[in-house]
Amino acid sequence: MATPAKTHKIRMMEQQLQKKLNRQVVGSIVGCVHCGMCHTSCHYVLTHPDDPKMTPSYKADQLRKLFKRNHDWTGRAFPWWVGADKVPLTDDDLTKLQDIAFGTCTNCRRCTFNCPMGVDTATLNRIMRGLLTHVGVMPEGVRVVSKDQWELGNQMGVLREDYLDTLEWMSEELEEDLGHAEATIPVDREGARIMYAINPREVKYDPRTIKEAALIFWAAGENWTMPSEGWDNTNFGLFSGDDGLGGTCGQREYDKARQLGVEKIVISECGHGYRSTRCEAVNWAGEAQPFPMESSVMTMLGYIKDGRITVDPTRNAERVTFHDSCNNARSCGFFEEPRELLRLVTMDFQEMYPNRAENYCCTGGGGAMSMSEYTPRRLKSAKVKADQIAATGAKIVVTSCHNCVDGLNDLIKHYKLDCKVMQLVDLVANALVLPTRESGAEPATVPGEVEIARPAVALPLAGRTILVVDDEDDVRVFLKAVLEDAGARVLEAADGDEAIAVATAEKPDLITLDLSMPGKDGVEAFTELRRAPGTEEIPVCVITGHPEFRTVIYDRPVAPPEGYMSKPVDEDQLVENLHRILDLEAKHVHPTN
Numbered sequence: 367m368a369t370p371a372k373t374h375k376i377r378m379m380e381q382q383l384q385k386k387l388n389r390q391v392v393g394s395i396v397g398c399v400h401c402g403m404c405h406t407s408c409h410y411v412l413t414h415p416d417d418p419k420m421t422p423s424y425k426a427d428q429l430r431k432l433f434k435r436n437h438d439w440t441g442r443a444f445p446w447w448v449g450a451d452k453v454p455l456t457d458d459d460l461t462k463l464q465d466i467a468f469g470t471c472t473n474c475r476r477c478t479f480n481c482p483m484g485v486d487t488a489t490l491n492r493i494m495r496g497l498l499t500h501v502g503v504m505p506e507g508v509r510v511v512s513k514d515q516w517e518l519g520n521q522m523g524v525l526r527e528d529y530l531d532t533l534e535w536m537s538e539e540l541e542e543d544l545g546h547a548e549a550t551i552p553v554d555r556e557g558a559r560i561m562y563a564i565n566p567r568e569v570k571y572d573p574r575t576i577k578e579a580a581l582i583f584w585a586a587g588e589n590w591t592m593p594s595e596g597w598d599n600t601n602f603g604l605f606s607g608d609d610g611l612g613g614t615c616g617q618r619e620y621d622k623a624r625q626l627g628v629e630k631i632v633i634s635e636c637g638h639g640y641r642s643t644r645c646e647a648v649n650w651a652g653e654a655q656p657f658p659m660e661s662s663v664m665t666m667l668g669y670i671k672d673g674r675i676t677v678d679p680t681r682n683a684e685r686v687t688f689h690d691s692c693n694n695a696r697s698c699g700f701f702e703e704p705r706e707l708l709r710l711v712t713m714d715f716q717e718m719y720p721n722r723a724e725n726y727c728c729t730g731g732g733g734a735m736s737m738s739e740y741t742p743r744r745l746k747s748a749k750v751k752a753d754q755i756a757a758t759g760a761k762i763v764v765t766s767c768h769n770c771v772d773g774l775n776d777l778i779k780h781y782k783l784d785c786k787v788m789q790l791v792d793l794v795a796n797a798l799v800l801p802t803r804e805s806g807a808e809p810a811t812v813p814g815e816v817e818i819a820r821p822a823v824a825l826p827l828a829g830r831t832i833l834v835v836d837d838e839d840d841v842r843v844f845l846k847a848v849l850e851d852a853g854a855r856v857l858e859a860a861d862g863d864e865a866i867a868v869a870t871a872e873k874p875d876l877i878t879l880d881l882s883m884p885g886k887d888g889v890e891a892f893t894e895l896r897r898a899p900g901t902e903e904i905p906v907c908v909i910t911g912h913p914e915f916r917t918v919i920y921d922r923p924v925a926p927p928e929g930y931m932s933k934p935v936d937e938d939q940l941v942e943n944l945h946r947i948l949d950l951e952a953k954h955v956h957p958t959n
């Protein structure tokens with residue numbers, strides 16, 4: 367049978383591919399050795415184990431074949447050898463490619479982090495999406511959303527008057543709630559320090575988050591504004607692979623910020639909005655980074671650390687876990703700030719595993735929520751995420767991404783999980799201690815104009831006395847610094863005898879105990895402390911560099927230690943563990959709390 371001739375669309379895609387080739391792209395195309403190490407990092411593979419078409423290398427091979435056929439001598443000389451004889455030729459082939467590029471990959475980049483060759487499969491997949499959209503081949507949802515973003519300036523088709531009406535509505539509610547004429551949402555305020563750009567989902571489905579952000583800005587005495595145009599921080603160009611749309615979306619925000627003369631853009635909690643506005647759109651738009659841009663997570667954290675707002679974490683007492691948005695975490699290295707903020711505004715934070723760069727996608731990423739034809743496959747792949755969440759026992763899954771909110775809500779409903787999704791702005795607003803409401807002081811409306819009397823920030827170990835026992839001076843110095851930063855009063859002891867003496871005299875709330883020490887070692891000291899009236903109930907967290915002592919300490923004929931950590935300890939993990947031990951202890955001693 368004669369081989370069909372390439373269609374016009376295929377030829378256009380080949381020409382377009384030529385424009386996308388750079389060192390990073392070619393490196394990922396030629397770098398794959400088909401070792402298979404990335405395969406089990408993909409949530410589609412884990413949930414479709416018998417389907418080889420779900421593997422990252424298979425997905426990326428679709429672009430590889432096109433490349434080899436046109437840009438590599440092996441493909442021209444021996445096409446059958448490198449798979450270049452199987453390039454798409456007909457429009458039916460393009461439908462299959464659409465299914466692969468849009469329906470079997472959320473561009474989450476988890477496989478990239480597990481590839482020894484550094485192959486960026488998600489980038490190749492995005493390029494394939496871009497080639498397809500270039501010739502008009504895309505899911506209907508992608509077509510509609512892209513059109514709205516091109517024509518109306520936002521991806522949810524929100525009309526300008528509806529956007530402004532929503533801001534006015536939220537502004538009036540805020541003013542009414544607080545009874546303060548300055549508690550409003552300023553629009554197009556020239557010379558403001560901050561321009562706040564949001565996700566259109568907030569206008570359309572969740573305007574509460576706009577009001578919460580406004581409340582926080584007001585409490586911080588921030589000089590801020592929301593723009594009447596260029597307000598959509600999202601960017602469907604990232605998902606569709608259309609760099610033209612991507613650059614235009616970013617440019618709208620940059621132009622407006624320039625016109626208003628603001629110092630920086632603050633991007634509300636949206637993973638792909640943050641990645642595209644701050645990191646990618648400057649490249650697509652072809653301009654240098656115009657001014658600083660940050661996520662509202664950094665802004666809120668800064669307000670607490672600088673004492674501009676005060677929070678009470680007891681208002682968020684339920685167990686929370688954190689879902690890393692793929693775009694924030696894997697693509698922008700934005701791991702620790704949300705955790706730091708979470709620890710300041712909640713009482714019981716439980717990591718899900720794996721997390722940070724190894725976290726699994728919410729499965730709604732890469733524009734998946736707009737492609738309803740792939741919903742059954744997406745929800746099947748979401749089993750991995752559902753299991754991750756269920757294992758934490760958390761009642762609240764926190765995420766800093768509106769897209770993830772939708773993806774997580776969908777899988778929570780599908781897998782009937784007993785939890786809900788919230789964002790950090792919800793938790794910070796809920797924990798906010800308002801000076802007018804609780805101390806009678808007036809908040810400032812412009813930074814620096816009025817000194818605000820604020821109570822101290824509630825640090826996780828505030829009010830606690832902790833005895834640090836370790837024979838190494840530098841370890842004690844390190845632990846003391848970390849614990850004092852977390853609000854604790856720290857006592858020190860360099861051996862077992864000193865530990866018993868200090869503990870007996872001072873009755874600390876908790877003891878961190880090294881095991882291997884000269885003189886009376888930690889095991890002996892622990893046993894004596896547990897047997898002595900007055901110290902027997904003090905919780906102990908063992909911190910040791912000798913794992914061989916683990917069995918010994920747990921085999922003592924006394925109650926086991928409440929915590930155990932191996933050296934070197936991670937600062938955040940240490941504070942988190944001690945906070946949890948003390949919290950549990952408080953609940954045990956005062957069961958009505």
Ligand code: SF4
Nearest residue numbers: 398399401402404481
């Ligand atoms: S992308 Fe990397 S890990 Fe995956 S098959 Fe290719 S070389 Fe191996």
Ligand code: SF4
Nearest residue numbers: 408471472474475477
């Ligand atoms: S980017 Fe994510 S969804 Fe796509 S192949 Fe890699 S792991 Fe799978």
